[in-house]
Amino acid sequence: MQQERKLNLPAWIIIGMLAGILVGFIFLKIGGTFTTDYLKPFGTIYINLLKFMVVPVVLFSIMSGVISLNDLKKVGSVGIKTFIYYICTTALAVVIGLVVVNCFKGFFPVLDSSVTAGLEYEAAEAPKIMDVIVNIFPDNLLKPMVDTNMLPVIVIAIFFGAGVLAAGEKGKMIANLVESMDEVVMKVLMMIIKLTPIGVFCLMADVVAVNGAKVVGSLALVVGVAYIGYILHLVIVYSLGVKFLAGMSPIRFFKGMAAAMLTAFTTTSSNATLPINIECCNDMGAEPEISSFVLPLGATINMDGTAIYQAVATVFIACCYGIDLTIGQMAMVVVTATLASIGTAGVSGAGMIMLSMVLLQVGLPVEGIAIIAGVDKLFDMGRTTLNITGDATCAMWLSKVERRNKEKLAAKQ
Numbered sequence: 001m002q003q004e005r006k007l008n009l010p011a012w013i014i015i016g017m018l019a020g021i022l023v024g025f026i027f028l029k030i031g032g033t034f035t036t037d038y039l040k041p042f043g044t045i046y047i048n049l050l051k052f053m054v055v056p057v058v059l060f061s062i063m064s065g066v067i068s069l070n071d072l073k074k075v076g077s078v079g080i081k082t083f084i085y086y087i088c089t090t091a092l093a094v095v096i097g098l099v100v101v102n103c104f105k106g107f108f109p110v111l112d113s114s115v116t117a118g119l120e121y122e123a124a125e126a127p128k129i130m131d132v133i134v135n136i137f138p139d140n141l142l143k144p145m146v147d148t149n150m151l152p153v154i155v156i157a158i159f160f161g162a163g164v165l166a167a168g169e170k171g172k173m174i175a176n177l178v179e180s181m182d183e184v185v186m187k188v189l190m191m192i193i194k195l196t197p198i199g200v201f202c203l204m205a206d207v208v209a210v211n212g213a214k215v216v217g218s219l220a221l222v223v224g225v226a227y228i229g230y231i232l233h234l235v236i237v238y239s240l241g242v243k244f245l246a247g248m249s250p251i252r253f254f255k256g257m258a259a260a261m262l263t264a265f266t267t268t269s270s271n272a273t274l275p276i277n278i279e280c281c282n283d284m285g286a287e288p289e290i291s292s293f294v295l296p297l298g299a300t301i302n303m304d305g306t307a308i309y310q311a312v313a314t315v316f317i318a319c320c321y322g323i324d325l326t327i328g329q330m331a332m333v334v335v336t337a338t339l340a341s342i343g344t345a346g347v348s349g350a351g352m353i354m355l356s357m358v359l360l361q362v363g364l365p366v367e368g369i370a371i372i373a374g375v376d377k378l379f380d381m382g383r384t385t386l387n388i389t390g391d392a393t394c395a396m397w398l399s400k401v402e403r404r405n406k407e408k409l410a411a412k413q
């Protein structure tokens with residue numbers, strides 16, 4: 001059964017996506033709201049199904065990852081490596097985004113002040129860095145799970161996993177329970193994952209029907225620039241990463257990731273894509289205890305695509321207001337976009353909300369977000385794809401490190 005799914009799913013997802021694009025174009029021509037009224041709801045059902053599994057997936061997969069690492073020191077060392085890798089690739093992503101957008105900024109329009117004055121964007125309050133850090137640590141066991149607030153859920157999972165290890169023999173029963181729950185959760189996911197081609201079809205048809213007409217002129221240009229950044233990051237950073245760190249052929253990696261990348265592209269949610277990402281990485285030979293720890297963490301804190309988008313959007317908005325960013329401001333963009341992307345939740349549209357934090361930090365008008373808000377979905381599709389692919393590169397790298405450690409240990413014995 002496993003084999004059958006592996007062979008068919010990516011192909012079916014591509015078919016679903018292409019059919020969705022075709023139907024979307026037809027309804028773009030015909031007009032009306034058929035896709036939004038009757039197709040999108042099925043896409044929403046699919047996303048809801050994936051979303052309700054996010055908390056159990058993260059909770060049980062991180063707990064079981066920590067338990068199977070079998071040693072608290074090892075949990076710390078994997079955790080630190082993961083965090084450093086994520087920060088470095090995200091900072092690189094912002095730099096790539098800034099370089100690309102600066103190459104194109106001569107083509108961006110300076111909007112008439114009567115236009116920019118009329119813009120309104122109700123900025124969701126950008127959280128302060130210290131608040132973000134404090135809120136990682138929950139004051140209640142259940143609330144973060146009910147609110148799907150993933151950073152505290154991760155903290156809870158790590159603490160309980162560590163607790164099971166520390167309890168030794170007496171914790172064995174819980175360890176078995178967690179392992180069994182992890183298995184059950186994955187089986188439920190398999191059932192939901194089979195619906196991906198249908199979900200992708202419905203979502204894609206609506207995206208094309210709704211956004212097709214909006215992508216004209218400079219908006220198409222800025223979306224295109226973001227995609228150049230995404231592709232460069234994918235080709236340069238991820239290919240080199242899997243080649244030299246994970247010792248894997250980039251082509252094999254991207255082939256293995258096809259199902260997860262296509263799901264991310266259409267659901268625009270790292271959280272919703274997490275189960276498929278875990279599956280793809282394990283199929284490519286990742287160590288399950290590593291992927292079940294590194295990927296949920298990445299779905300929550302590692303957002304390279306979001307970082308590129310924030311760099312591109314910031315420079316674009318500055319241009320629209322006739323503002324030329326200084327080198328100092330660009331450096332500020334690197335720092336804040338890296339931090340903002342860590343604080344971005346792995347859900348659809350979250351990156352645009354966090355963009356207000358970057359704009360505020362560099363002193364740009366937050367209302368500028370209104371210029372690009374209409375096509376955020378298009379940015380989001382690419383950035384989410386990148387976000388989850390980055391997580392997978394880290395999982396493949398650390399799996400290799402783990403395998404090597406195991407071999408060394410075996411050789412010693």
Ligand code: ASP
Nearest residue numbers: 269270306346347350351
């Ligand atoms: N949708 C993105 C994700 O889930 C976050 C974002 O909006 O940038 O990874």
